[in-house]
Each structure stands twice: as structure tokens, then as C-alpha cells.
Amino acid sequence: MEPSAIRYTSDVAFTPTVKAMQTRLGSREIYARMEAQRGFGTDLTPDVSAFIEAQRSVFLATANVDGQPYIQHRGGPAGFLHVLDARIIAFADFIGNQQYITLGNLTDNPKAYLFLIDYARRRRIKLWGEARVVEDAAWVERLLPAGYKARAGRAIEFTVTAWDSNCPQHIPQRFEADDVKAALEARDEQIREMEEAAVRQEARVRELEAEVARLRALARD
Template identity: 60%
Template sequence: MTDVPSSDIAFTPRVKALQAQRGSRSAYARMEERGGFRTAVTPELAAFLAEVDTAFLATANAKGQPYAQHRGGPAGFIRVVDEHTLGFADFSGNRQYVTTGNLQENERAFLFLIDYAHRRRVKLWGRARVVQDPDLVARLMPEGYEARPEQAILFTVEAWDINCPQHIPRKVDAAAAAAALARLEAERDRLAEENAALRARLGER
């Protein structure tokens, strides 16, 4: 364990004082004794990323003004580059470039990932940078996805943690729901045909 737990990236002295005041400090102190938040990309996190199709990237400018931007794509659009780095192709959008501008002034960033269907969410603290490398963009671009990549964003993971599922509403992806409904309708039609065939046989007798 290091002298400073990784969770100190979020648990500032002021935060710890509030935890102590409101009765949760001892539980988090035990977590800190084990090192705090995780700092490397684990197979568990990689598997979660492979299923994620939406994310929120938070940045701040040099004055500390925060900004959060939605980023989405097909499941797995956020790729594991190495044990401490994530990357994704940044698609062309409304061309405001707030995130890009913020990262030129302040590399600190935060990723919030949520899976409504399974009521899971992951928080990642780190540093991000925009990369204008066509080869990297091509490697990160989801195959067959119809969007125009403008650049790549690399996110260096400094700490990450899993939130409890409390208060996450369960929502089902529309495509997944449509596929499940199609399977049920196909099974209904098969059973109806089978039932009609049985009735016909009984009628012949």
C-alpha cells in the first residue's frame, strides 16, 4: 500500500471531515487501509466496458468551470489501450469543442459509465488528452459504425470505483427489447401453427 490511498483523488480532507461528521468515515477508512480505489484496468472493468454504449465525460477549463459531455457508440466503443489507458474515437458533433478546449487547458477528467439494464455504474478519475493521429483513430473506430471520427481521446486511469445500484432505474435497450419481442412473436407463431396442425389431425379422426 502507498502512503496516500488512491481514493484521496476524491476524498479530500473536507470530504473526509464530512464523512466523519455524518458517520461513514470508518467504513471508508477500512477501504483506504486496503489501498483505496482500484488504479489499473482489470478484467472486470474490461468486461464492463465491452458492454457499455454510453458514457459521460466531465472536464473543466483553466478557471475550474465544469462541463459534462455525453459520448456514445456501439457497445464496446471505449477500448482498453493498456493497463492504465482507455481510448475512444471522438465523433463529429455540434462542433462547439468545449471538451477539446478544456483538455488543452486542464487535462484532469472524469468518466461516468452506467448500465441501466443491469443497474451498474462505474466512476473513473484520470487525465485525458486529444490525439490527432489517423492511425490511432482508425484503430479505435468501431467497425461498421456510421459516424465520422474527428479525433481520438485517450484517458489515463488514475483511480476507479463501482457504485452501488441504489436508485438506478432499470431500463432496457430498445434494440434488445425489440429482439426479445421478435423472438417471442416467432415462438407464438410457431406454437399457433403447431396447434392448428394438431387440431387438423384431430378433425380428420
């Protein structure tokens, strides 16, 4: 859709055909109110920025000149996605299977889409925009997560056109293995501390009982 055709921020997704479908299926009134009241977001809020930078996984969608879509997964430690300002997200493009479908698509068509989902908190963020490839070694080095063993030959910069947050309905709750391990270790440590405290308390009780017995003996004498 050309920028001149966009009246509401949600028009990036709600084309005339989509709106006609909403009308036919009965949801148009709901989204018309949304458009009039708030629309999709444009600038990334502090809450959304924090959500993005906390993620360890992202899906990047592109399309070639024929409109054939392609989705690529990118992952890394929390913080590998960098929110540079209210509109720009950047990350090092780690070397993978070297098919370069995303890079080829972006060469012909900069339109792109990011989809982020947090299963543990059952939250997802959708971002529409444009992406470009940056082959600047110094910039790529700055974007690389510290201590992460991966190579990257370039960076991807994503400029946000609009974003939206979905409700948690139908998102299965899942947890990262590292988070589960940390939670179990914290639980086990808490149990150990409680057991040690119980042992100390029991020893103190025995001391007090012995002291009471001693004092009673003295009283009898």
C-alpha cells in the same frame, strides 16, 4: 491533489475536506475501513473492461484552468469504447456541435473523469484519470466502429488513475429501444413456433384418431 499527497487510491476523490465532511456526517469510519481493506481499483479487471466495452454511452467530465467543470456525453454502438490495456481506454471523438469545450479544457488541464451507467442492469462505474487528444488519422480510423455512420477527427485516450463501482440504489431500470425490440421479436418468434407446434400436434392427433377409428372398424368386421 498532488500524487505525493495520495496515500490511498480513493484519495483521488476523498480529499482532506471530503474526509472531514464524512467525519462530520458520520460515514468516515465506513470509508476508512474501505481504504484499509481495498481502496478504489487501479487496474481495470476483465469484468470492468467487459462492462466498459459493452456500453453505448459515456459521460466525460473535464475542467478548465479556473476549475469550471464541464460534462460531455459521448455515444455510439457497443464497442465504440476500447479498453487497450489495464489502464487505458480510447475512443474516436465523433464530430458534434464543434464547441470544442472538452478539447480546450484538456489542453489546459488533463484531469478527467468518466462516468458509465447501465440502466438495464442497474450498475455504474466511475473512473478518475487523465485524458489526452490524439490527432492521428490512422489511429482514429482503427477506433471507428465498423459500419457506424459518424465522422471523427481525433481520438481521446483516457489513462485510469482509479475506479470505483457504485451500488444499484436509486438507479431506475431502463432498457435500450433496440434491446426491447429484439426481446419482443424473440418473444413473437417463440409464440409463432409454439403455435406451429400446436397445429402440428393437433394434426397428428387427428391422424391418430382416424387410425384408431379405422382399426376399430376392422375389428368389428
